[in-house]
Amino acid sequence: MSTKQDNWILEERNRRTIYPKAFLGCQGTWSGCIVRGAQVCLAVSLRCVWPPQETYIGALGARVICDNIPGLVNKQRQLCQKHPDLMQSISDGAKEWIKECQHQFRQQRWNCSTMDRDHTVFGRVILRSKSAAFVYAISSAGVVYAITRACSQGELKICSCDSHKRGLGSDNNGEFEWGGCSDNINFGIKFAKAFVDAREKMVKDARALMNLHNNRCGRMIVLHNCKCHGVSGSCSLRTCWLAMSDFRLTGDYLHKKYNNAIEVTMNQDGTGFMVADKDFKGSTKNELVYVESSPDYCIKDPKTGTLGTDGRECNKFSRGLDGCEVMCCGRGYDTMPVKRVTSCDCKFKWCCSVECKVCEDVVDVHICKPSMRPEQKLSRRPGQISARLTQ
Numbered sequence: 001m002s003t004k005q006d007n008w009i010l011e012e013r014n015r016r017t018i019y020p021k022a023f024l025g026c027q028g029t030w031s032g033c034i035v036r037g038a039q040v041c042l043a044v045s046l047r048c049v050w051p052p053q054e055t056y057i058g059a060l061g062a063r064v065i066c067d068n069i070p071g072l073v074n075k076q077r078q079l080c081q082k083h084p085d086l087m088q089s090i091s092d093g094a095k096e097w098i099k100e101c102q103h104q105f106r107q108q109r110w111n112c113s114t115m116d117r118d119h120t121v122f123g124r125v126i127l128r129s130k131s132a133a134f135v136y137a138i139s140s141a142g143v144v145y146a147i148t149r150a151c152s153q154g155e156l157k158i159c160s161c162d163s164h165k166r167g168l169g170s171d172n173n174g175e176f177e178w179g180g181c182s183d184n185i186n187f188g189i190k191f192a193k194a195f196v197d198a199r200e201k202m203v204k205d206a207r208a209l210m211n212l213h214n215n216r217c218g219r220m221i222v223l224h225n226c227k228c229h230g231v232s233g234s235c236s237l238r239t240c241w242l243a244m245s246d247f248r249l250t251g252d253y254l255h256k257k258y259n260n261a262i263e264v265t266m267n268q269d270g271t272g273f274m275v276a277d278k279d280f281k282g283s284t285k286n287e288l289v290y291v292e293s294s295p296d297y298c299i300k301d302p303k304t305g306t307l308g309t310d311g312r313e314c315n316k317f318s319r320g321l322d323g324c325e326v327m328c329c330g331r332g333y334d335t336m337p338v339k340r341v342t343s344c345d346c347k348f349k350w351c352c353s354v355e356c357k358v359c360e361d362v363v364d365v366h367i368c369k370p371s372m373r374p375e376q377k378l379s380r381r382p383g384q385i386s387a388r389l390t391q
Contacts, residue, residue, distance in 0.1 A: 075198040079191075083158060086191065089150040090143055097142030100251040101135065107322035109297040109309050109329075128207050128292040134258040136211050137218030137288055140196050141250050144222045148188035148244060152181055159187045165242060173238075176228060180241035189219050206266040206291045209273055213289055217257065220286070223249050254288075261288040298329035299371045310370040328368035338365045 066072065066080035066087075080087050101112035110131050151159040161181035169178050196215055200208045223245040228238040262284050264273040273291075275284060300308030314324035314333055324333045344359035 071199075073199050073202060076195055079195050079198075083191075085156050086147060086150075086158070086195075089146045089156070090195070092150075093142040093146030094139070096146060096247055097138045100142070100247055101138055103248075104134075104251050104255045107315075107320075109312075109321070109327060110294070111312075113307055128210065128290060129294040130258060130261045130288070130290045131294055133210065133214045133261050133288040133290045134254060136214040137221075137257070138251065138254050140192055140215040140218035141222050141254065142247070143192040143196055144185065144188040144219050145244060145247055145250070146188075147191055148183050148185045148222070151184045151187055159184055162186070162242065169240065171226060176226075176238035176240045178241065179239040180227075182242040183224060183244050185222060185224055185242070185244065188222070192219055204270055206264075206273065209266065210264070210289055210291050213273075213284075217286060217288055218254065221250060221253055221257075223253065257288045261290055263293070264289045264291060266291075296329065298331075308371060309368045312368045314366050314368055316364075316366045324366055324368070329371075331369045331371060333366045333368050335364050335366050337362050 062081050062084040065084070066077050069077075069080065072080060098112070105112045112131075112135075147156075147159075150156050152161055154160065162184040165178040165182035167178055169176055193215075197212055200211045200215070202208075224242050225245055226240045227243045228240040262280065263276040264284065265276050266273050273284075273289065295306060297306055298309060300306060300310060309327055309329060312327055314327040315322045316324050316333070316335075319325075321327070339360055339362050342359050342361065343356035346354050346356040349355050
């Protein structure tokens with residue numbers, strides 16, 4: 001064997017030991033990801049274990065990493081080993097959609113918080129609920145978004161801009177010429193479908209069908225617009241290219257779908273589902289679906305993964321979902337003064353900056369009271385309660 005081959009083998013062996021130590025630090029945390037349907041866990045695992053983008057990954061290095069990512073089924077592992085650069089994009093997508101999910105539900109009882117050391121990441125309680133429908137849809141959309149963006153930015157060898165967007169085109173505003181770099185969203189959708197759906201296709205039950213349906217909905221609603229430039233900005237002589245909208249718009253759209261999600265049950269032959277409400281006359285094709293009602297998310301329960309609303313900030317003056325009455329589940333709230341630092345008295349300075357003063361204000365913050373544990377309720381005698389009321 002040549003010296004060059006010896007050095008390569010030694011380098012790859014070193015990489016086998018370096019990668020697990022450097023990048024697989026969360027492996028113990030996510031060891032339960034082998035549970036079927038842990039798509040969310042898979043995404044967070046990729047975020048945890050995948051090396052930085054600038055790190056060189058050899059063929060053997062990719063195999064080592066892919067073999068150590070918990071929750072991958074055979075097809076996903078094969079895609080991971082074949083396209084390691086795409087896994088980096090999926091890892092980036094995981095960060096983006098989790099952040100967006102938490103933004104969308106920041107003022108509701110379930111706020112998309114991740115569960116430490118829980119193989120389902122968001123808790124077992126959401127697995128068949130409306131919350132799961134949203135999570136699967138936005139995670140699928142996040143994969144499409146991240147891969148498509150990486151294609152357009154030239155970060156991937158397998159794809160680039162959409163080569164089909166050439167020559168003349170037309171829309172409601174008239175004719176235009178395709179130019180620039182149109183986002184290759186079709187490639188993003190195709191790969192996301194192959195990778196994300198692989199696990200759910202292994203089993204046919206109500207939950208798998210629900211997840212596949214919501215995955216598809218998420219992939220298909222990644223919004224994109226025709227951007228153009230023209231004479232004096234009028235776009236009268238237009239050159240257009242397709243570009244994805246900000247991911248926030250996708251999150252907003254999916255949140256509306258979540259609010260109108262449809263409860264379904266599996267049909268008798270197990271090939272699809274039917275709407276639980278017999279009076280429903282519409283179509284479920286482009287709607288989010290779920291098979292079990294969501295819990296109220298009021299009480300912390302480690303068994304189901306519900307975090308509860310203890311200590312959550314609420315809006316004393318709101319009658320909506322962020323209001324203290326709803327957020328705190330009727331337990332009441334505590335009010336405490338908090339010092340907040342903000343920018344104020346901002347002025348534009350020629351040229352070209354904005355200067356602001358730093359202001360400190362003391363504001364009242366309202367925090368949900370903790371829920372009473374069952375043993376606390378049992379330990380209280382009627383006499384103790386009445387004594388407190390008379391004090």
